[in-house]
Amino acid sequence: MTATVNVFLKNGVLDPQGKAAHHALDSLGFDGVNDVRIGKQIIMDVDANDKSEAEAKVTEMCETLLANTVIEDYNIEIN
Amino acid sequence: MTVAILRFPGTNCEFDTQYAFEKIGHTTQLIWHEDELLPEGIDLVVVPGGFSYGDYLRSGSIARFAPIMKAVTTYANNGGQVLGICNGFQILTEAGLLPGALKRNNNLHFISKHQNLCVINNDNAFLNLCENGEVLNIPIAHADGNYYIDDEGFKEIEANGQILLRYSDENGSPVVVNGSVTSIAGVCNKTKNVFGLMPHPERALEAILGSEDGLRMLKGFDA
Numbered sequence: 001m002t003a004t005v006n007v008f009l010k011n012g013v014l015d016p017q018g019k020a021a022h023h024a025l026d027s028l029g030f031d032g033v034n035d036v037r038i039g040k041q042i043i044m045d046v047d048a049n050d051k052s053e054a055e056a057k058v059t060e061m062c063e064t065l066l067a068n069t070v071i072e073d074y075n076i077e078i079n
Numbered sequence: 080m081t082v083a084i085l086r087f088p089g090t091n092c093e094f095d096t097q098y099a100f101e102k103i104g105h106t107t108q109l110i111w112h113e114d115e116l117l118p119e120g121i122d123l124v125v126v127p128g129g130f131s132y133g134d135y136l137r138s139g140s141i142a143r144f145a146p147i148m149k150a151v152t153t154y155a156n157n158g159g160q161v162l163g164i165c166n167g168f169q170i171l172t173e174a175g176l177l178p179g180a181l182k183r184n185n186n187l188h189f190i191s192k193h194q195n196l197c198v199i200n201n202d203n204a205f206l207n208l209c210e211n212g213e214v215l216n217i218p219i220a221h222a223d224g225n226y227y228i229d230d231e232g233f234k235e236i237e238a239n240g241q242i243l244l245r246y247s248d249e250n251g252s253p254v255v256v257n258g259s260v261t262s263i264a265g266v267c268n269k270t271k272n273v274f275g276l277m278p279h280p281e282r283a284l285e286a287i288l289g290s291e292d293g294l295r296m297l298k299g300f301d302a
Contacts, residue, residue, distance in 0.1 A: 009182070013182070013227060014185070014258065016182075016183050016184065016185045016186070016187050016225070016258065017183060017187065020187055065136070065140065065144070066136070068137055068140065068173065068180055070172075070179065070180040070227070070228075070229075071180045071182055071227050
């Protein structure tokens, strides 16, 4: 199964890269951009019998390694 | 005193750190990250600076699972003294041995310069030779030194005297260098045996090279 994990800085934790990109978009004249956040996407091919098993596995991976939950949130999609 | 200095793939401050501790009269041993045990009879473990595992995923996030880190965690939990410098600080926060996290500098730049630091709390093995409020001049060199801790955690480390150093001007007033919460440059754990800081005391050993303030910090462990 394919697991797609998105990791972003938590709301309330300043995202310097998002802020810089937002500023650049403003400078280029793109109006109406209210917020920019930059995170990372991790795509994995995972062995699992069903979606819930895959999700449980990937959640453990996120909590252990893929995200630092002191500063980051994550979401998981399994396909 | 015997000092164990860890080496990961990508560590690059191990020899400077070794030079520093030998200069102040200690015996040192370099420890490879694949080792599973720390040597008997050591007095301090230093996790030196560098770019362990290329800073992939997050700075320190891969190194903290290296085989030697299990031994370091046990050593720290039994009261052993551990010092993390720069990437070492990042590794110790990733390992949960120190509170908070280090994120990308606010200005997104790699900042490399001499920086004044104000000593906030000297009631610990690391800074006991420094005075509270004293200003030290120590080089910094990092891209991910922006210390973050949530409000609740901040209150706790402040109340427990775990804030060791802040970036400051020459008078000791805090300055914004990388975006750290209240300009924090270094912290320790609650039991005050695990220390971490972004600045490099091992690069401030000779006045002719700009500062010898690092000597007093590193000598503290033996005072």
